[in-house]
Amino acid sequence: MKGLRLPHLTGWRPIATILILAGILAAVARFTLGLGATTNLSDEFPWGLWIGFDFLGIGLAASGFTIVAAVHLFHAEEYEPIVRPAILTAFIGYLLVVLVLIIDLGRPDHFWHPLVMWNPHSVMCEISWCLMLYTTVLSLEFAPIILEKFHIHSPIKWIHAVSLPFMIFGVLLSTLHQSSFGSLYLIVPNRLHALWYTPLLPVLFFISCIASGLSMIVLESIIFSRDGRPFLPTRLRANLAKAIALALAVYFVVRIQDLLSRGGFRDMTTLSYYSVAFWGELLIGFVIPFAMLLFERIRVSQTGLYSASLMVVLGFAFNRMNTAITGLEHYPSQTYFPSIIEIFIMLGITACGFCAFSFIAERLPIFRVEESGDPFHHEALSGVQEPLSESPECEDLRPSQADPISRAQLHGG
Amino acid sequence: MTHKKAMLIDISLCVGCNACQAGCKEENGLPPNEEKYLSLTAYTALSKYNDLYVRRMCQHCDVPTCVSVCPVGALTKSGVGPVSYDGEKCIGCRYCLQACPFHVPKYEWSSTKPSIRKCKFCPNRLAKGRPTACAEACPTGATKFGDRDELLIEAARRINAEPGKYVTRIYGEQDVGGTSMLYLSPVPFEELGFDSRLGKIPMPMLTMSALSKVPNVLSVGGVLLAGIWWITNRRTEVQAHESALKQGKTQPQEDDE
Ligand code: SF4
Ligand code: SF4
Ligand code: SF4
Numbered sequence: 001m002k003g004l005r006l007p008h009l010t011g012w013r014p015i016a017t018i019l020i021l022a023g024i025l026a027a028v029a030r031f032t033l034g035l036g037a038t039t040n041l042s043d044e045f046p047w048g049l050w051i052g053f054d055f056l057g058i059g060l061a062a063s064g065f066t067i068v069a070a071v072h073l074f075h076a077e078e079y080e081p082i083v084r085p086a087i088l089t090a091f092i093g094y095l096l097v098v099l100v101l102i103i104d105l106g107r108p109d110h111f112w113h114p115l116v117m118w119n120p121h122s123v124m125c126e127i128s129w130c131l132m133l134y135t136t137v138l139s140l141e142f143a144p145i146i147l148e149k150f151h152i153h154s155p156i157k158w159i160h161a162v163s164l165p166f167m168i169f170g171v172l173l174s175t176l177h178q179s180s181f182g183s184l185y186l187i188v189p190n191r192l193h194a195l196w197y198t199p200l201l202p203v204l205f206f207i208s209c210i211a212s213g214l215s216m217i218v219l220e221s222i223i224f225s226r227d228g229r230p231f232l233p234t235r236l237r238a239n240l241a242k243a244i245a246l247a248l249a250v251y252f253v254v255r256i257q258d259l260l261s262r263g264g265f266r267d268m269t270t271l272s273y274y275s276v277a278f279w280g281e282l283l284i285g286f287v288i289p290f291a292m293l294l295f296e297r298i299r300v301s302q303t304g305l306y307s308a309s310l311m312v313v314l315g316f317a318f319n320r321m322n323t324a325i326t327g328l329e330h331y332p333s334q335t336y337f338p339s340i341i342e343i344f345i346m347l348g349i350t351a352c353g354f355c356a357f358s359f360i361a362e363r364l365p366i367f368r369v370e371e372s373g374d375p376f377h378h379e380a381l382s383g384v385q386e387p388l389s390e391s392p393e394c395e396d397l398r399p400s401q402a403d404p405i406s407r408a409q410l411h412g413g
Numbered sequence: 414m415t416h417k418k419a420m421l422i423d424i425s426l427c428v429g430c431n432a433c434q435a436g437c438k439e440e441n442g443l444p445p446n447e448e449k450y451l452s453l454t455a456y457t458a459l460s461k462y463n464d465l466y467v468r469r470m471c472q473h474c475d476v477p478t479c480v481s482v483c484p485v486g487a488l489t490k491s492g493v494g495p496v497s498y499d500g501e502k503c504i505g506c507r508y509c510l511q512a513c514p515f516h517v518p519k520y521e522w523s524s525t526k527p528s529i530r531k532c533k534f535c536p537n538r539l540a541k542g543r544p545t546a547c548a549e550a551c552p553t554g555a556t557k558f559g560d561r562d563e564l565l566i567e568a569a570r571r572i573n574a575e576p577g578k579y580v581t582r583i584y585g586e587q588d589v590g591g592t593s594m595l596y597l598s599p600v601p602f603e604e605l606g607f608d609s610r611l612g613k614i615p616m617p618m619l620t621m622s623a624l625s626k627v628p629n630v631l632s633v634g635g636v637l638l639a640g641i642w643w644i645t646n647r648r649t650e651v652q653a654h655e656s657a658l659k660q661g662k663t664q665p666q667e668d669d670e
Contacts, residue, residue, distance in 0.1 A: 031525070032525070033525070034522065034523055034524055034525040034527065035522055035527070036521075036522025036523040036524075037522075037523060041507075041522070042522070043510055043516070043518075043519050043520055043522075044516070046507035046510040046511050046520065047507065047511055069638070072642075073638055073641055073642045073645075074641060074642075074645055075642075075645035075646060075648075075649050077649075104506075105504050105505050105506055106503075106504070106505020106506070106507065106520070106527040107503060107504050107505040107526065107527070110485075110502075110503070110504040110505070111504060113484075113485040113502060113504050114484050114485055114504070117484075117485040117486050117487075117502055118485075118486070119481075119483055119484055119485060119486040120624075121480075121481040121482075121617060121620070121621070121624065122481065122482050122483055122484045122508075123482070123620050123623070123624065124482060124483075124484035124506060124508050125484035125485070126624065126627065127484075128484055164639075164642065168635055168638045168639055168642070169635070171634075171638060172630060172631055172634045172635060172638070175630060175634065176627060176630055176631075179623075180623070183620055183623040183624070184508075186619045186620045186623060187478060187481075187482055187511075187512045187616055187617070187619055187620050188511060188512060189616075189619065190514055190608060190610065190611060191511070199619070199622075202623050
């Protein structure tokens with residue numbers, strides 16, 4: 001596809017190949033030798049790197065539901081061009097997470113059990129269900145792109161007919177499981193360090209996933225820009241940046257206020273391994289990018305916005321890993337560091353994700369802007385649009401070409 | 414009416430003979446080595462604190478955390494007391510290891526078809542009206558098996574009979590909502606490695622409040638989102654229609670609904 005220039009990392013292909021091969025070897029080892037021989041997990045530290053990776057993957061894939069909600073439910077149609085990349089990111093993200101979850105299970109052969117054996121009191125059970133349902137919803141949201149490519153149009157109509165309830169359902173499911181990942185730790189007040197344990201974990205997980213999801217959208221829109229021209233118009237990116245800043249501010253206030261009200265002042269201010277980790281994540285991921293995003297100059301600058309949203313994503317990763325690993329290390333005074341096999345499996349799977357993304361993005365009409373212009377008719381809800389599937393090549397990744405009417409309306413909405 | 418069974422463990426009476434562990438291992442067909450910590454092959458173990466011995470094992474909580482977190486219901490609580498485990502259901506997520514406030518379940522890390530292992534509260538013996546193997550083996554009466562209600566009365570009687578001999582607390586009576594293992598101790602429980610910060614509220618309540626919001630999120634959220642969609646969609650339509658009129662060309666409205 002001529003219109004798309006994925007960022008060219010020199011030597012990416014060989015590196016990806018090596019990572020994937022190493023990951024496959026590591027996975028073979030894990031399945032033949034068992035978890036004990038291949039991971040550093042133990043009775044005291046039953047969850048490790050992989051669960052942190054799951055949090056991360058899911059949180060970053062939050063771009064999927066945030067943008068679907070914005071565009072299709074709140075009618076911010078000007079963000080339409082980023083819907084497909086966001087759905088693709090989410091779809092791949094979720095598949096990877098499901099894969100890691102299955103590798104992480106002691107009995108991968110029993111992975112289907114939550115389908116037929118329910119324990120309604122279990123957060124884990126709720127998460128499994130949300131994951132399964134939402135991955136299905138995502139594949140339905142993604143299906144039209146594939147079908148379009150192969151000119152199979154009747155199912156698309158059918159999917160579009162039911163897409164609204166699906167989108168609503170999808171947004172709700174993501175709300176639920178994004179916060180449920182936080183709820184997983186509600187049960188371990190005696191294990192998780194007070195800097196991370198709070199009854200508000202589900203709320204905090206949800207707010208931060210919105211910030212990270214939107215940051216991912218900004219990052220994608222910059223990375224996949226062409227000829228130095230960003231994929232979304234500067235103004236739209238600046239608006240996204242405002243939304244990110246808002247989410248960061250809400251997060252920060254809720255988190256600090258909650259910590260203080262539970263008497264966490266000493267934990268925050270005495271110098272320790274934990275307070276360093278705590279301030280690290282808060283400064284890198286929340287405070288500094290928030291301060292940066294306050295400036296209009298940064299919101300409209302490509303590099304400024306790029307670094308701010310990258311920091312949000314990093315801080316987010318830091319936060320999830322802290323919750324999943326660091327915060328649990330003080331009890332029962334046992335530390336954990338992932339084994340080389342755990343790391344290789346994670347890297348291999350991540351590389352698979354990147355490869356899948358660029359493979360699909362190069363072959364399917366993911367990055368293209370709708371030029372033909374019935375503005376009331378946004379894509380995923382609209383019917384078949386013949387010309388589009390035929391002319392992806394000549395698509396320009398120029399900012400939305402939709403006519404001025406739609407711009408104007410969107411301001412109202 | 415089934416009576417809730419329990420064990421009363423009087424730390425002051427334990428002489429550290431390890432008969433309970435030996436009895437348990439025999440009952441469960443485990444290798445007979447003497448072990449100091451709970452493990453795959455030790456469902457109960459004795460830890461020594463100065464001259465006191467403390468038996469550890471699954472507490473068979475009244476509202477067990479492990480049961481509430483298990484996504485597939487591999488762990489179940491029976492009315493009589495035992496928290497049982499079904500390896501056929503278990504998916505090996507290890508949430509029970511993470512969540513148990515007493516760090517009881519142990520995992521077969523070296524196996525490719527792992528199960529968890531822990532004290533079973535001898536359900537087969539209970540069904541026949543017999544005491545647990547460890548209680549039966551105990552020569553000094555430090556571990557006593559019986560109805561929970563009666564054992565609580567007995568424990569209170571012991572505390573009152575010899576003031577100063579015991580701390581006035583029965584560990585397990587109310588901790589995490591009550592457990593089937595009740596402990597009496599001559600020294601504060603914290604000195605014996607017991608977690609005294611667990612509180613009286615069963616741990617599963619902590620997640621209950623989050624989970625109970627699920628139906629609300631689904632119903633209220635669904636209505637809300639649909640409503641927002643309808644309003645914004647309507648506004649878009651109206652605006653589009655007006656501007657179309659202004660431009661003097663009438664555009665047919667293609668509705669998505
Ligand atoms: S002590 Fe732990 S394993 Fe035993 S019943 Fe209670 S929560 Fe479950
Ligand atoms: S490891 Fe097995 S028994 Fe424990 S919570 Fe997971 S599925 Fe349930
Ligand atoms: S109750 Fe049974 S399984 Fe548990 S420690 Fe005693 S003998 Fe062992």
